[in-house]
Amino acid sequence: MSPGVGGDPAPWWEEAVFYQVYPRSFADSDGDGVGDLAGIRAHLDDLAWLGVDALWISPFFRSPMADFGYDVSDYCDVDPLFGDLAAFDGLVADAHALGMRVVIDWVPNHTSDQHPWFLDASSSRDSTRRNWYVWREPSPDGSPPNNWVAAFDLTAPAWTFHEPTGQWYLHLFESAQPDLNWDEPGVEAAMHDTLRFWLDRGVDGFRADVVHGIGKDPALPDDPPGVAGVPHCALNDQPVTHERLRTIRTLIDGYPGERMMVGEVYLLTTEAVATYYGHGDELHLAFNFPPLFAPWLADRWRSCIEDTRAALDGRGAWPTWVLSNHDNPRHRTRYDRAAARAGEDAATTAVRSEARARAAAVLLLTLRGTPFVYQGDELGLTDADVPGDRVVDPGGRDGCRAPIPWDATPDHGWPTRPGAVPWLPLPPGADLVNRASEAADPGSVLHLYRRAIALRHGSAALSRGSFALRDAPDGVLAYRRSHGDEVVDVLVNFDGVDVELDDGRLVGAQVLLDSDEAVPSGAFTGVLGADRAVVLRR
Numbered sequence: 001m002s003p004g005v006g007g008d009p010a011p012w013w014e015e016a017v018f019y020q021v022y023p024r025s026f027a028d029s030d031g032d033g034v035g036d037l038a039g040i041r042a043h044l045d046d047l048a049w050l051g052v053d054a055l056w057i058s059p060f061f062r063s064p065m066a067d068f069g070y071d072v073s074d075y076c077d078v079d080p081l082f083g084d085l086a087a088f089d090g091l092v093a094d095a096h097a098l099g100m101r102v103v104i105d106w107v108p109n110h111t112s113d114q115h116p117w118f119l120d121a122s123s124s125r126d127s128t129r130r131n132w133y134v135w136r137e138p139s140p141d142g143s144p145p146n147n148w149v150a151a152f153d154l155t156a157p158a159w160t161f162h163e164p165t166g167q168w169y170l171h172l173f174e175s176a177q178p179d180l181n182w183d184e185p186g187v188e189a190a191m192h193d194t195l196r197f198w199l200d201r202g203v204d205g206f207r208a209d210v211v212h213g214i215g216k217d218p219a220l221p222d223d224p225p226g227v228a229g230v231p232h233c234a235l236n237d238q239p240v241t242h243e244r245l246r247t248i249r250t251l252i253d254g255y256p257g258e259r260m261m262v263g264e265v266y267l268l269t270t271e272a273v274a275t276y277y278g279h280g281d282e283l284h285l286a287f288n289f290p291p292l293f294a295p296w297l298a299d300r301w302r303s304c305i306e307d308t309r310a311a312l313d314g315r316g317a318w319p320t321w322v323l324s325n326h327d328n329p330r331h332r333t334r335y336d337r338a339a340a341r342a343g344e345d346a347a348t349t350a351v352r353s354e355a356r357a358r359a360a361a362v363l364l365l366t367l368r369g370t371p372f373v374y375q376g377d378e379l380g381l382t383d384a385d386v387p388g389d390r391v392v393d394p395g396g397r398d399g400c401r402a403p404i405p406w407d408a409t410p411d412h413g414w415p416t417r418p419g420a421v422p423w424l425p426l427p428p429g430a431d432l433v434n435r436a437s438e439a440a441d442p443g444s445v446l447h448l449y450r451r452a453i454a455l456r457h458g459s460a461a462l463s464r465g466s467f468a469l470r471d472a473p474d475g476v477l478a479y480r481r482s483h484g485d486e487v488v489d490v491l492v493n494f495d496g497v498d499v500e501l502d503d504g505r506l507v508g509a510q511v512l513l514d515s516d517e518a519v520p521s522g523a524f525t526g527v528l529g530a531d532r533a534v535v536l537r538r
C-alpha cells in the first residue's frame with residue numbers, strides 16, 4: 001500500500017529528483033555509435049554525484065527501432081543493441097546499491113508491427129488475436145474509417161490499409177506502431193503480465209507512454225473540424241481509461257517496496273491531466289506539459305503554477321515539473337529561438353542563453369512537486385544541428401537526442417569501431433560543454449544543478465513545504481516555500497535587466513543559492529541581477 005499523496009512520511013517519488021536517460025544517446029560501451037545499458041551502468045557514479053534519486057530509462061526493449069524503441073516487439077527482453085537481461089539486472093543492482101531507483105518506460109498504447117501479437121493478428125481475419133488491434137472496414141468510398149491523422153505527419157491518416165485482409169488498422173503514431181485494443185481482455189491481461197515481469201525483476205516503477213490512449217471511445221468518432229489532430233478527442237477522459245488505471249494501480253501497489261507509475265498523459269491542459277491521478281487510486285504521478293511548452297516569461301510561468309495548483313491541490317495530487325524531454329527541443333534551445341523571434345540579436349543571445357538556462361534550473365528544482373531533469377540539461381546543452389543527411393527521426397526530434405559529450409577529447413567519449421559513427425551528431429560547443437570539463441569547474445551549469453539538488457534534499461521547505469506566490473515586479477517570479485519554522489524565498493528574474501525589489505524583508509537575507517555564482521555572496525542586497533535566480537533564507 002502506498003502512503004497518501006502529500007502525506008507524511010512522503011512516498012519516495014514525491015521527494016525524488018528524477019533524471020531521464022535516453023539510452024541511445026547517453027553512453028556507448030561497445031563502439032557501435034549507439035548508447036547501451038552497460039554505458040549507463042558505467043556512469044551511475046556520475047549520476048549519484050549529481051544527486052539524482054531516480055532514473056527513468058526510455059525504452060531498451062526488443063524493437064525494429066522505427067520509433068527508436070517506442071515500437072516494441074518484445075516487452076520482456078532487452079534489444080541486443082542495448083545489451084541483455086543480465087546487463088539490465090546488473091544496472092538495477094548497482095543503481096540500488098547507490099541509493100537510486102530505476103523506473104522504466106512501458107508502452108501500452110501500441111506495439112511494433114513486428115510484435116508476434118500483430119504478426120498473428122494480421123495473418124487472417126480469423127486469427128484468435130485479430131481483435132487485439134483496432135481493425136475497421138473501409139468507408140463506402142474506400143477511404144480510412146475516420147479523419148484521424150497520425151502524430152509526426154499531420155497530413156497522413158492514422159490508419160493503414162492492410163491489403164491481405166482488406167481492413168484498416170489504427171495507429172496513432174507510425175504505421176509500424178499499430179494501436180492495441182484494450183477492450184480485448186487478452187490484451188489487458190498480457191500487458192499486466194509485462195508489468196509483473198519487470199516488477200518481479202526489481203524495477204521501482206514505470207513511465208507509461210501515452211497512457212490515456214488505452215481507453216478510446218469505441219465509436220472512434222471523427223475529430224471535429226478545426227481541432228483535428230493530436231490528441232484526438234475520443235481519447236480524452238474515457239471513463240474506461242480510469243477504470244483500467246485503477247486496476248493497474250492495484251497491481252503495482254500490490255508489490256512490496258513502494259513501486260510507482262508516472263504517466264505521460266498527452267492531453268494539453270493541466271485540468272485534464274489531473275483527472276488521471278484519480279482519487280489517489282490511478283497514476284501516482286502524471287507529467288504536466290503546459291510548463292514544458294511555456295515560453296520563458298514570468299507571467300506565463302505564474303499562470304502555469306496557478307493552473308497546476310488549481311487542478312491538483314484540491315485532489316491531493318502531487319505535481320511534476322518538466323522543462324525538457326526526448327520529444328521536444330531542449331528548453332535552452334526553445335528559449336533562445338523564442339528570443340530570436342522576438343528580435344534578440346545573436347550577440348545578446350550568446351550572453352543571455354546560459355544565464356536563462358541557469359535561472360530555469362533553479363526554478364525547476366525549487367518548485368513544489370517532483371522535478372524531472374532530461375539528460376544533458378545538467379550540462380546546459382542546446383540541441384544539435386542535424387544536417388539533412390543525418391536526420392533519422394520521423395518526428396523531427398533528433399536535435400534534443402544528440403549524444404551526451406563526456407569529455408573534451410575529439411570524440412567526446414564516443415569512440416567508435418571502424419565504419420561506425422555516433423548515431424546522431426554531438427551538440428554544439430562540446431569542446432567546452434562536456435561532463436569532464438564542467439565537473440572540473442565549480443562555476444559550471446553542472447555544479448549549479450548539483451548544488452540546487454543538494455539544497456532541495458537538505459531543505460524540508462523546498463522538498464515538501466507549502467508554496468505561495470508573492471508579489472513581484474514585472475518580469476520577476478517570486479515564491480515562498482515553508483515547512484515548520486523553515487521559510488525559503490525564491491526569486492527568478494526572467495528579464496535581461498537588473499531589478500530592484502521593494503520587499504524590504506528580503507534585503508539582508510542569506511543567499512543559499514545563486515544561479516550565477518558558485519559561492520553565493522552572503523546577504524541579498526535587494527537587487528536581482530538580469531536573467532538570475534536566487535534562493536534566500538531569512
Ligand code: TEU
Pocket residue numbers: 067070071107151152173209210230264266326327328395
Ligand atoms: O510521445 C507521445 C506524444 O504524443 C508526443 O511524442 C508527441 O506526439 C510528439 O512529441 C509530437 O512531435 C511518446 C514518446 O515520448 C515518444 O517518443 C514516442 O514517439 C510516442 O509516445 C510513441 O510511442
